[in-house]
Amino acid sequence: MSRFIIITTSTDFEQRVRLAVSDGLHGSVQRLPESAINGAPHDIMHIDPAEPPEVVLLGPGVSTDEALKLATVMDLQFPEVSVILAADSSPDLVLTAMRSGIRDIVSPGADTPTIRVMLERACLSSAGRRRGLSVQGNSEHETGRVIAVMSPKGGVGKTTVATNLAMGLGKVAPMSVVIVDLDVQFGDVASALSLSPEHTLVDAVTGAAAHDAMVLKAFLTVHSGGVYALCAPSNPNEADLVTADHISYLIAQLATEFKYVIVDTAPGLGELALATLEQATDAVWVVGMDIPSIKGLRNGLGVLHELGLIPQGRHVVLNFANRHAGLNIQDIEATIRVPVDVVIPLSSALPFATNKGVPLLQEGPRSPASKNLRKLVERFEPEVSSHMRKQLHRRVVVS
Ligand SMILES: Nc1ncnc2c1ncn2[C@@H]1O[C@H](COP(=O)(O)OP(=O)(O)O)[C@@H](O)[C@H]1O
Ligand SMILES: [Mg+2]
Incomplete structure (x- = not known):
């Protein structure tokens, strides 16, 4: 959840901000009275100490001088907050605003999509500064779970499973999920x-982003479901530029x-999968x-076992499940020699969702x-206790 504070006299602008936030930004908006522009940053930050704001919008309708003063102090005391000025800009104003620590200027007449993009950028840079501050204070850093969605064969539903997993986990941990497309x-x-990504995997592994985690984050594409994505390049020729070391x-x-x-x-x-x-x-x-897909998995697992490349968390998803395929789960498990954990039935809803892009x-x-698919997501939720984890490979049925 991000929090947005707005100090303005314009209900119309406030409405557009609220619409922009409700369009996938996972946050709440609070409007403060005009008089708050003369207050101290401390007061704004402590309205709700449990959830301090990430973005503060000043204007339209408030005194620009007062807004710049507030921004200057805010920048010194709470540098992680992105302060945005809503005013008609001029070259002079841009320069003074920049010196006051204003992160962006938006026209009071800006439409909702423009405001949304600007707020997204503001949240991203605020998150970056917050992380920078916390890293300085605490070098202990827990690393996230890396979940590889794999299969020896194409067309079995990897992308379907990966994108749905991202959406499901995005609800559990908004803005803490990234999906990477390694089908380069x-x-x-x-x-x-x-x-429609502006940057792709190739940009992320070459140039500035390759050396700086914060720059890398700016190269990701934000999805309205609260997840980040690093997409494959649109030109297949660029695939050669990506190496295993990069990955x-x-x-x-x-x-x-x-x-x-x-x-x-x-x-x-x-090599990228390895x-x-x-x-x-x-x-x-x-x-x-x-059969080709099932045998492929058995052989693949065998090779990876020999290479010692089987990750600790194992989750087997049987996709396109239906009674008319002439196979039952027991046969499949006997062939792949591990239990099936989640069964996704053959369903017309899935190609429909793929074609719709949702x-x-x-x-x-x-x-x-x-x-x-939700059952698969649950396997990765933090509440799944170690006790439950032990029982995760339980018997499933094809209906
Ligand atoms: N359970 C299912 N029932 C019906 N169609 C499915 C199912 N799972 C995936 N599909 C469809 O099959 C196609 C290939 O799936 P995809 O996830 O792209 O496979 P992969 O990434 O392994 O190549 C997509 O159009 C997808 O919507
Ligand atoms: Mg795919």
């Missing part, structure tokens, strides 16, 4: 999430910034209800497929 040549996470470093960096790093992979056990498995805490193995767990209707 033909990745379709962007399309499954209706994203090892990238994943390590992301795991210091996010609670959950979900990695969608290309079919098979290519580099991911080296760092993964969990692997979700997706298998279809057909994963089932983002807003889809309740269906057997979404219910079981």
Whole structure:
């Protein structure tokens, strides 16, 4: 949750801010009376000590001089907060505003999408400064869970599982989830999430972002479901620019910034997938209800076992499950030699969601497929105690 404070005389502007926040920013907006512009930053920060603001919007309708004064003190006392000025800008104002620590200037007439983009940027930079401050004070840093979604075969539902897992975990831990598309040549996470990324995996592993976790974060694309995404390049030729070393470093960096790093992979056990498995805490193995896919998984698991590359968390998802495939779960488990943990039925809701670019767990209707995808999400929720973890591989049925 982010908190937005606004000091303005304009109810119309406040309304547009509220609409912008409600469009996927996971936050609450509080309007303060005009007189608050003469107050101290301390008063603003302590209105609700449990949830201090990340973004403070000043204007329109308030005195620009007073706004700049407040911003100057805010910048010194609470540098993590992004202060935004809503005023008609001029070159002179931009310069003074910059010197006062104002992070952005927005026109009072800006439309809701413009305000949303600006607020998103403000939250991101506030989060970055907060993290910078806390890292200075505390070098102990817990790293997040790295969940690799894998299968030897294509078309078995890896991207479907990865994007739904991201949406589900995004509800549990808003803005603490990143999904990375490592199907570098033909990745379709962007399309499954209706994203038009400005930057892609290639930008994230080359140039400035490769050396600085904060820059890297600015290269991610924010999805309205409260998750970040690092999408594959749109040109398959760029795939050659990404190496296994890049991926090892990238994943390590992301795991210091996010609670959950979900990695969608290309079919098979290519070098990028192996580099991911080296760092993964969990692997979700997706298998279809057909012999090639099932045998492929058995052989793949065998090879990885020999290489010592099986992550500790094991989650086997049987996808496209249906009674008419001529196979039952026991046969499949006997072949792959590990239990199936989650069964996702063959469902027309899934291709529909893929084509629409809205994963089932983002807003889809309740269906057997979404219910079981949620069961997969639950396996990664923090409340799942170690006691329950021991029972996680329980018997499932195909209905
Ligand atoms: N359980 C299912 N029932 C029906 N269609 C599914 C199911 N799971 C996935 N699909 C569809 O199959 C296609 C391939 O899935 P995708 O997740 O892209 O596979 P992969 O990433 O392994 O290549 C997509 O159109 C997807 O919507
Ligand atoms: Mg895929």
